[in-house]
Each structure stands twice: as structure tokens, then as C-alpha cells.
Amino acid sequence: MLEAQGIWHGFGSTEVLRDVSVKVRPGEMVALCGPNGAGKSTLLAVMAGDYAPQQGLVHIDGQSVTGLPPDVLARRRAVLEQTPTLSAAFTVRELLALGIPRDVPPERANLLISETLRDVSLLDRADDNCLILSGGQRHRAHLARVLVQLAASDRACGYLMLDEPTASLDIAHQIATMRIARRAARLGEGVLVVLHDLNLAAAFADRVVLMHRGRVVADGTGTDVFTAARLSAIYETEIVVEEAMDGRPRIVPVYDPDTHPAQRA
Ligand code: ADP
Numbered sequence: 001m002l003e004a005q006g007i008w009h010g011f012g013s014t015e016v017l018r019d020v021s022v023k024v025r026p027g028e029m030v031a032l033c034g035p036n037g038a039g040k041s042t043l044l045a046v047m048a049g050d051y052a053p054q055q056g057l058v059h060i061d062g063q064s065v066t067g068l069p070p071d072v073l074a075r076r077r078a079v080l081e082q083t084p085t086l087s088a089a090f091t092v093r094e095l096l097a098l099g100i101p102r103d104v105p106p107e108r109a110n111l112l113i114s115e116t117l118r119d120v121s122l123l124d125r126a127d128d129n130c131l132i133l134s135g136g137q138r139h140r141a142h143l144a145r146v147l148v149q150l151a152a153s154d155r156a157c158g159y160l161m162l163d164e165p166t167a168s169l170d171i172a173h174q175i176a177t178m179r180i181a182r183r184a185a186r187l188g189e190g191v192l193v194v195l196h197d198l199n200l201a202a203a204f205a206d207r208v209v210l211m212h213r214g215r216v217v218a219d220g221t222g223t224d225v226f227t228a229a230r231l232s233a234i235y236e237t238e239i240v241v242e243e244a245m246d247g248r249p250r251i252v253p254v255y256d257p258d259t260h261p262a263q264r265a
């Protein structure tokens with residue numbers, strides 16, 4: 001299990017995380033939602049072991065993340081940052097190779113890279129320079145980099161931490177990305193995914209953690225967490241929650257209160 005307990009963290013005098021506790025179990029997909037600036041990316045960085053929290057503990061399968069050497073941590077968890085950066089003009093294949101430990105034989109590494117590129121529909125771009133890809137294609141290449149990092153690990157499963165993986169994708173690739181994350185969970189990985197699209201969270205996640213101003217305000221199923229009153233209050237905009245045909249909540253922002261059917265009724 002990946003577990004953050006009682007995390008407090010800030011930058012200078014700004015307190016960003018206030019007593020945050022979150023659990024991600026193997027095989028579970030947890031969506032982390034909340035307004036801009038709520039502290040989602042900071043929490044992800046703390047849970048990934050990239051920031052040491054000012055207070056609180058993060059454990060990955062019972063071990064403190066702060067004590068783990070980077071190469072050990074890299075086999076336990078893979079992180080897709082909100083804004084991945086490239087420090088050199090890599091090809092797509094070279095970018096993925098960065099995620100694979102050196103002791104993996106080249107034939108196995110190449111096979112893993114090809115399989116993962118096929119999963120994100122980029123196999124035909126494998127030898128292209130990442131810099132000539134579109135923004136969404138480049139984001140998918142980075143997703144493939146973190147997927148291959150866990151796939152190359154000799155451990156049975158790890159934790160996939162994705163910060164807004166669907167933000168720059170068209171609707172088909174958003175769904176494809178969520179299916180890839182879902183499949184990773186089905187195969188035993190614990191998945192923590194930051195999502196702004198509350199409907200994607202409701203449709204795909206086993207559990208939703210909703211953050212507001214550095215605190216967890218709700219943690220439960222999409223149906224429990226996504227209530228119209230709670231969402232309208234924390235996003236400071238009117239939001240209606242309907243029931244979709246599959247029984248899950250459907251979150252509908254009210255674009256124009258004068259013409260929305262719920263207002264007229
Ligand atoms: P979210 O991902 O929920 O939009 P973040 O965790 O990125 O929010 O940021 C939460 C708050 O912390 C914001 O007010 C942001 O400006 C601040 N913050 C994040 N990272 C830093 C940093 N490295 N230095 C100073 N402030 C930061």
C-alpha cells in the first residue's frame with residue numbers, strides 16, 4: 001500500500017498541505033480531484049518521495065519513502081509530472097529507454113518499449129524526435145515512459161502516479177489513457193491519478209479523494225464524494241449532479257443559470 005499519513009507541507013510562509021492522509025492499495029485506482037492550487041501536485045510529489053514533508057509520513061509497502069535510494073524508489077513507483085520536461089532532443093524510443101534500468105537486457109528493453117508504444121498508439125512515431133510531436137502526442141510519450149518504468153521493474157507491482165494525464169488530450173485519447181490506467185490497476189498496480197474532469201474520475205476511479213485548500217474534504221466512492229452542494233461550494237460555481245444510466249454520478253456544470261432545466265423546474 002502507498003500511504004500518506006498526517007502530511008503537512010508548505011513553501012516559505014505558504015501552507016500547502018494541511019494534515020493530509022491518503023491511501024492507495026495495490027489494484028486500486030484513486031482519483032485526486034480539487035480546484036487549481038488545492039495542493040494535488042504537491043501531494044503527489046510528497047507521496048512520490050520527491051519532497052520530504054515538513055510533518056507526516058509516507059510509506060510504500062511498509063517502508064518509508066524518504067529512506068529509499070532513488071534506484072529502489074524508481075522500481076516501486078513511476079510518476080508522470082503535470083508538466084514533463086525534456087532536457088535533450090530524444091527520439092520517442094530513447095525517451096522510453098530512460099525509464100528502464102541498465103541491467104535489463106536490450107532485447108527485453110526493446111520489446112517492452114515497443115509494446116508500451118503500441119498501447120499509447122505511438123509505435124509509428126518511435127524513431128521521431130519528441131520535439132516534433134504535437135503536445136498531446138508528447139504527453140502520451142511521457143505516459144509511456146512511466147508505464148515502461150514499472151513494466152521493466154522486477155517487482156510484481158508498483159504504484160503509478162499520474163498528474164493530469166488527460167489534460168492535453170482529445171476525448172478519444174482521454175478515454176484510452178484512462179483505460180490504460182484502469183488496466184494497470186487490474187494487473188495489480190496502485191494508481192493515483194490527478195483529474196480535473198470529474199466525469200472521468202466518476203467513471204474510472206474506485207475511489208475519489210477531493211482536496212480543497214490543502215485539506216482532504218471527502219474520500220470515498222464517486223457517488224459519496226460528488227454531491228452538488230459540495231462541488232458547488234469548493235469550485236465556487238454552480239454544479240448539478242445527475243445519475244447516469246450506469247448508476248454513476250454525472251457532473252454537469254451550470255453554464256447559464258437562467259436557462260438550465262434544473263433552475264427552471
Ligand atoms: P494543484 O496541483 O492542486 O493545482 P499545487 O500543489 O501545484 O496545486 O500548488 C498548491 C499551492 O502551492 C499553490 O498555491 C502553488 O503556488 C504553491 N506551490 C506549489 N509548488 C510550489 C513551490 N515549489 N514553491 C512555492 N509555492 C509552490
Ligand code: MG
Nearest residue numbers: 040041042082
Ligand atoms: Mg497540479
